[in-house]
Amino acid sequence: MAGPGRLLRVIGRRLGPRGTALTVLAALLLVMVAPLVLLPAVRCEVFGIGCHRGTFPAPAPRPLGDRTRPLSPLQVATQGRYVALGDSYSSGEGGYSIAADRDPANRCHRTSASYYHAVAKAYPFARGSEFWACAGSTSGQVLRGKSGEPPQVGRVDTGTSLVTISIGGNDLGFSKVLVGCVVRLPWSDKCTEQGPEIANRMAYLRRSLTTVLEQITTRAPYARVIVLGYPRMFSETKGSAFDNLSVSDQRWLNGQGYTLNELIRQISQEADQRIATSGRQGSVEFIDVYSAFAGHEIGSRDPYINKLDVNLGALAAEPRSFHPTIAGYRRLGELVVAQIKEGPGRAINQYR
Numbered sequence: 557m558a559g560p561g562r563l564l565r566v567i568g569r570r571l572g573p574r575g576t577a578l579t580v581l582a583a584l585l586l587v588m589v590a591p592l593v594l595l596p597a598v599r600c601e602v603f604g605i606g607c608h609r610g611t612f613p614a615p616a617p618r619p620l621g622d623r624t625r626p627l628s629p630l631q632v633a634t635q636g637r638y639v640a641l642g643d644s645y646s647s648g649e650g651g652y653s654i655a656a657d658r659d660p661a662n663r664c665h666r667t668s669a670s671y672y673h674a675v676a677k678a679y680p681f682a683r684g685s686e687f688w689a690c691a692g693s694t695s696g697q698v699l700r701g702k703s704g705e706p707p708q709v710g711r712v713d714t715g716t717s718l719v720t721i722s723i724g725g726n727d728l729g730f731s732k733v734l735v736g737c738v739v740r741l742p743w744s745d746k747c748t749e750q751g752p753e754i755a756n757r758m759a760y761l762r763r764s765l766t767t768v769l770e771q772i773t774t775r776a777p778y779a780r781v782i783v784l785g786y787p788r789m790f791s792e793t794k795g796s797a798f799d800n801l802s803v804s805d806q807r808w809l810n811g812q813g814y815t816l817n818e819l820i821r822q823i824s825q826e827a828d829q830r831i832a833t834s835g836r837q838g839s840v841e842f843i844d845v846y847s848a849f850a851g852h853e854i855g856s857r858d859p860y861i862n863k864l865d866v867n868l869g870a871l872a873a874e875p876r877s878f879h880p881t882i883a884g885y886r887r888l889g890e891l892v893v894a895q896i897k898e899g900p901g902r903a904i905n906q907y908r
Contacts, residue, residue, distance in 0.1 A: 625908040629899025630679070632839075632906050633780050636717030637683035640672040641698060641708045641772075645722040645786060645888075646689035648672070650862045650879030663703040664690035665875065669882045674889030675720065679896065683715055691875070694726045695764040699771060709771045716776035720892060722784040723768065724820050727761045728754055733812070734878055737805055738864055747805050754812055758819055765820065769827040773838055778906065781840045782895055783824045784888065785817035787849040789861050789878060817846045832902060839900040843891055849884060860884030 627635070640646055644665060651669025652658055666687055676685040688711045690702050698708045698721075712719055725731075733754065737747035772781055790806035801809070824842035831838055852860035860883050865874040880888065 627906045630897050632904050633718040633896050634679050634681050636715045638681045638685040638718040639712050639716050640687050640689050640720050642689040642721040642723050643693045643726055644691035644879055647691045648885055649691045650876035651882045651885045653882060669885045671885050671889035671892050675892050678893045692726060695723050695768050698723055698768050712772055712776040716779045719772055719776060719779050719781045724761050724765060724816060725786055728757045728816060737801060748808050765823050769840055777838055779838050784843045785820050785845050786813055787845050788813060789854055791853045791855060814846060835905055837905045839904055841900045843895050845891055848887055848891060860887060
C-alpha cells in the first residue's frame with residue numbers, strides 16, 4: 557500500500573502545475589489531521605470508533621518473571637467500592653442507638669449499629685461504600701427485591717471490590733421456628749416437630765444461595781465476597797428466664813443454627829472453588845461466627861443477642877427479638893474487618 561508521501565507525489569504529477577497548490581494543501585491537511593485521527597481518544601470522541609468500553613478494574617496482563625507483584629487481599633478489597641447486602645443480621649436490626657434507627661420510613665431497618673459502618677470506617681475504599689442490606693430478606697428477595705427496593709444483586713457491578721452478605725435465616729423461617737418453640741404448651745414437642753420442615757427448606761436454600769452467589773460474582777467479577785454465618789443464640793447448659801424454652805430446646809435450636817451455618821459454609825466454599833479453578837479474579841469467603849457470642853448468649857449477664865420481646869397489644873414479637881445487640885454487631889464488625897485483611901487463604905489472581 558502506498559504511503560502518504562508517495563500518494564501526494566503521484567497526485568502532483570498527474571495534475572501538473574495546477575495540482576501543486578492542491579498537493580500542498582493536501583499535505584498540510586494530512587500533517588494536521590493524521591496525528592489526531594491516530595490518537596485513540598480522538599477517534600473515540602470525534603468519530604465514535606476505537607472506543608474501549610472497558611470495565612473497572614480492567615483485567616491486567618500478568619507481569620513476567622520478577623515483575624510479578626500480586627495484590628494483597630486488602631488491596632483487592634479496597635481498590636473499588638464496598639457494598640453491604642443481606643438480611644436483618646447485616647442491616648443491623650436490633651441495634652438501635654439513634655432516632656433514625658426506628659424511623660417507620662426506614663423500611664429495611666438499616667441501623668447505625670450494623671457491622672457495615674465498622675467496615676466502611678476501617679478501610680479507605682477507593683470508590684466509597686454502599687449499604688443495601690434489608691431486614692427480612694430471603695435469598696430470593698436478594699434476587700428480586702424487597703420493601704419497594706430493587707434487587708440487591710443489582711447494586712454490585714465491575715467497580716465493586718468487596719461485598720459482605722448474611723442470608724439464609726429467613727429462607728428457613730427461623731423467626732417462625734423460634735416462635736413455634738416459645739408459643740406452645742409447656743413440655744410439648746411442638747418445637748422439635750419442626751425438624752422435617754426445616755430440612756426441606758435447607759434443600760431449597762442450597763439451590764437459591766448458590767444462585768445468589770453466582771449472580772454476585774458474575775456482576776462483580778473482581779470482588780471479594782464475604783459471607784457471614786449466624787451466631788449461636790442460646791446457652792448449652794442453662795435455660796433462660798425470659799422465654800418458654802428448656803435447655804433441651806435451646807440445644808436443639810442451636811443445632812439447627814449450626815447445621816445452617818455448615819450449609820452456608822459449604823455453598824460458599826464450592827462457589828470459591830469454582831472461581832479458583834477457572835482462574836478468575838474474585839473470591840467467596842465464609843466467616844464462621846457461630847461461636848462469636850460465646851458467653852454472651854441470651855440470658856447471660858452481658859448478652860450480645862436480644863431476648864424475646866413481645867408486643868402485648870399486637871401479640872407479636874418485636875423485630876429486635878433474637879437479633880444482635882449493639883455489642884453483638886460490634887463483635888461481628890471486628891470479625892469482618894479482620895477477614896478483609898486476612899483474605900481467603902489462597903492466591904487471588906489480581907496484580908499490580
